[in-house]
Amino acid sequence: MSLRIVVTVKYVPDATGDRHFADDLTVDRDDVDGLLSELDEYAVEQALQISENSDDDVEVTVLTVGPEDAKDALRKALSMGADKAIHVEDDDLHGTDAIGTSLVLAKAVEKAGYDLVVSGMASTDGTMGVVPALLAERLGVPQVTLLSEVSVADGVVKGRRDGDTATEQLEASLPAVVSVTDQSGEARYPSFKGIMAAKKKPVQSWDLSDLDIDEDEVGLDNAYTVVESAAERPARTAGTIVKDEGEGGRQLAEFLAGQKFI
Amino acid sequence: MAEVLVYVDHVDGAVRKPTLELLTLARRVGEPVAVALGNGAGDTAAALAEHGAVKVLTHEAAEYADYLVVPKVDALQAAVAAVSPAAVLVPSSAEGKEIAARLALRLGSGVITDAVDLEAGDEGPVATQSVFAAAFTTKSRVSKGTPVITVKPNSAAVEAAPAAGAVEALSVTFSAAATGTKVTSRTPRESTGRPELTEAAIVVSGGRGVNGAENFAIIEALADSLGAAVGASRAAVDAGWYPHTNQVGQTGKSVSPQLYIASGISGAIQHRAGMQTSKTIVAINKDAEAPIFDLVDYGVVGDLFDVVPQLTEEVKTRKG
Numbered sequence: 001m002s003l004r005i006v007v008t009v010k011y012v013p014d015a016t017g018d019r020h021f022a023d024d025l026t027v028d029r030d031d032v033d034g035l036l037s038e039l040d041e042y043a044v045e046q047a048l049q050i051s052e053n054s055d056d057d058v059e060v061t062v063l064t065v066g067p068e069d070a071k072d073a074l075r076k077a078l079s080m081g082a083d084k085a086i087h088v089e090d091d092d093l094h095g096t097d098a099i100g101t102s103l104v105l106a107k108a109v110e111k112a113g114y115d116l117v118v119s120g121m122a123s124t125d126g127t128m129g130v131v132p133a134l135l136a137e138r139l140g141v142p143q144v145t146l147l148s149e150v151s152v153a154d155g156v157v158k159g160r161r162d163g164d165t166a167t168e169q170l171e172a173s174l175p176a177v178v179s180v181t182d183q184s185g186e187a188r189y190p191s192f193k194g195i196m197a198a199k200k201k202p203v204q205s206w207d208l209s210d211l212d213i214d215e216d217e218v219g220l221d222n223a224y225t226v227v228e229s230a231a232e233r234p235a236r237t238a239g240t241i242v243k244d245e246g247e248g249g250r251q252l253a254e255f256l257a258g259q260k261f262i
Numbered sequence: 263m264a265e266v267l268v269y270v271d272h273v274d275g276a277v278r279k280p281t282l283e284l285l286t287l288a289r290r291v292g293e294p295v296a297v298a299l300g301n302g303a304g305d306t307a308a309a310l311a312e313h314g315a316v317k318v319l320t321h322e323a324a325e326y327a328d329y330l331v332v333p334k335v336d337a338l339q340a341a342v343a344a345v346s347p348a349a350v351l352v353p354s355s356a357e358g359k360e361i362a363a364r365l366a367l368r369l370g371s372g373v374i375t376d377a378v379d380l381e382a383g384d385e386g387p388v389a390t391q392s393v394f395a396a397a398f399t400t401k402s403r404v405s406k407g408t409p410v411i412t413v414k415p416n417s418a419a420v421e422a423a424p425a426a427g428a429v430e431a432l433s434v435t436f437s438a439a440a441t442g443t444k445v446t447s448r449t450p451r452e453s454t455g456r457p458e459l460t461e462a463a464i465v466v467s468g469g470r471g472v473n474g475a476e477n478f479a480i481i482e483a484l485a486d487s488l489g490a491a492v493g494a495s496r497a498a499v500d501a502g503w504y505p506h507t508n509q510v511g512q513t514g515k516s517v518s519p520q521l522y523i524a525s526g527i528s529g530a531i532q533h534r535a536g537m538q539t540s541k542t543i544v545a546i547n548k549d550a551e552a553p554i555f556d557l558v559d560y561g562v563v564g565d566l567f568d569v570v571p572q573l574t575e576e577v578k579t580r581k582g
């Protein structure tokens with residue numbers, strides 16, 4: 001038996017950097033460093049663990065849709081231990097929204113061949129948390145999403161989902177789409193050996209024509225959503241800051257009372 | 263006037279507050295028609311009518327509890343077919359966002375998640391989003407199909423607006439995909455008796471500075487004196503001091519209360535992402551340089567083990 005896992009990873013602007021919008025109201029990627037979305041490291045980690053815990057022959061492919069620099073995200077995932085990478089890159093992809101992104105990912109996953117797709121719970125830029133569900137809808141396979149624990153055996157994926165009001169145990173037959181949360185277990189650091197090995201691992205590049213996607217199905221002009229304006233949040237007016245010299249709690253209570261909270 | 267579908271988040275018939283807020287927003291865009299699914303769906307009608315639902319479409323079936331997400335998408339799709347609404351509004355829970363996205367895809371529509379406000383516009387509803395850890399405010403709209411928009415808790419006031427709330431049975435045929443992911447067990451979360459984190463008017467949070475699970479009693483005592491919910495930073499959760507369900511931030515809950523009190527929390531960008539839209543922000547931290555102080559309306563530089571208990575005592579005294 002063999003198991004083909006595709007991990008979807010997004011290349012995002014560093015959240016600790018000065019993120020902002022470009023004139024066309026898409027994310028300005030020039031002024032801030034990009035990296036592998038930290039939440040996708042958890043997806044790579046779980047894919048590697050499924051692989052390590054399996055008796056089957058497992059192949060882990062990492063897939064990104066993004067600009068030239070997005071190769072960095074793939075390299076990071078390869079150095080963690082993924083076997084190979086696919087980069088979907090095309091100028092016409094600029095400004096694609098979630099619906100469009102899910103189309104590209106679905107076509108790429110189908111072309112690559114898969115038994116299991118593993119995604120992060122959300123990207124750290126768009127933070128929508130919808131792409132895994134959209135992928136499952138497009139692929140017509142079960143979604144087993146937002147898992148804090150995941151395991152695969154005998155063609156069945158099981159996991160635990162911690163929801164708002166309850167914790168659920170879930171189960172579905174492969175093929176399936178899984179997403180994992182940051183509660184699923186710390187992601188490993190790439191070892192020196194891993195980094196060296198990654199340089200030799202194959203990275204395939206596909207464009208829209210490789211995926212039989214029309215240019216009018218993706219991109220800013222064909223998005224299903226339009227951003228009309230983006231404004232920087234006004235800086236907060238400086239608050240009152242006091243040093244506790246024995247009365248800090250009471251001073252704070254006075255403030256809260258003045259604001260009618262007490 | 264056009265109808266607007268509102269997906270009802272309820273637990274055995276008890277409607278959760280974010281849905282009542284959605285009804286307020288829905289009235290700006292059209293006439294709210296609520297869709298309540300699963301066990302107790304019919305029991306939601308009175309609360310929904312009181313808050314503006316002209317109609318309540320209900321459907322009860324075991325599938326909603328026994329399988330993940332897709333049965334609810336099937337039902338909403340049936341509701342859209344029955345009503346032809348001007349928009350579909352869904353509360354921004356993790357599940358709500360997944361339901362909304364799959365529905366939008368089926369309808370050939372766009373989806374906007376985590377709106378914090380909604381207005382009627384010339385070309386359909388315009389959603390306000392607070393993005394990049396609340397550093398930017400954007401206005402967006404769906405440009406194709408029936409707009410599907412998820413809205414964060416605390417985005418609008420709950421307003422009474424009595425309406426007919428006529429209950430109608432929704433007819434739903436489940437798709438083949440509906441039974442794809444089985445829920446093999448469900449353990450409901452035990453209630454702490456405190457308000458729900460995302461719905462609370464006041465949130466009191468503790469971070470690494472709390473320094474131990476047992477010390478969270480100090481945070482809880484302050485919360486209880488104010489009738490507040492308890493939150494925690496990821497550092498406190500990762501250390502095992504407080505449950506993950508109470509985590510505030512990018513990968514926890516995002517909260518937008520009237521008052522947020524952070525104790526022993528540095529204010530990392532991922533934490534700020536979940537609380538920066540709070541109306542009034544207060545912090546207690548012994549490091550005057552902690553980034554959280556950039557956000558505060560009132561900050562105390564001091565040891566939380568001194569300041570928090572004193573504050574709690576003072577609150578109790580003042581409340582009598």
Ligand SMILES: Cc1cc2nc3c(=O)[nH]c(=O)nc-3n(C[C@H](O)[C@H](O)[C@H](O)COP(=O)(O)OP(=O)(O)OC[C@H]3O[C@@H](n4cnc5c(N)ncnc54)[C@H](O)[C@@H]3O)c2cc1C
Pocket residue numbers: 007008009010011027037039040043063064065066096097098099101105118119120121122123124125126127128129130131132225372373374375393394402
């Ligand atoms: C601030 C902001 C707000 C946005 N709001 C909207 C909106 O309301 N509606 C809308 O349609 N679009 C929106 N977008 C665009 C959206 O972020 C992109 O289309 C994106 O590729 C998909 O959404 P996400 O990143 O939020 O994905 P999420 O659903 O949060 O991502 C979940 C997982 O999907 C996978 N994934 C997502 N994108 C990729 C990719 N390009 N390559 C590989 N794997 C991927 C990863 O595994 C990731 O962990 C927004 C973008 C930004 C920056």
Ligand SMILES: Cc1cc2nc3c(=O)[nH]c(=O)nc-3n(C[C@H](O)[C@H](O)[C@H](O)COP(=O)(O)OP(=O)(O)OC[C@H]3O[C@@H](n4cnc5c(N)ncnc54)[C@H](O)[C@@H]3O)c2cc1C
Pocket residue numbers: 038039124182468469470471472494495496497498509510511512513514515525526527528529530531532533536546547548549552564565566567
């Ligand atoms: C992808 C990703 C997602 C994340 N998601 C989240 C999230 O959802 N929520 C979240 O919170 N974090 C999240 N984080 C982690 C975040 O980056 C920070 O590590 C975390 O918020 C730090 O928690 P903290 O402020 O409690 O701890 P620290 O940063 O260690 O700060 C502790 C603070 O307590 C103060 N202190 C110590 N002792 C006392 C005392 N006795 N009295 C008063 N003050 C004291 C210190 O001065 C310090 O400022 C995420 C990180 C990543 C990479």
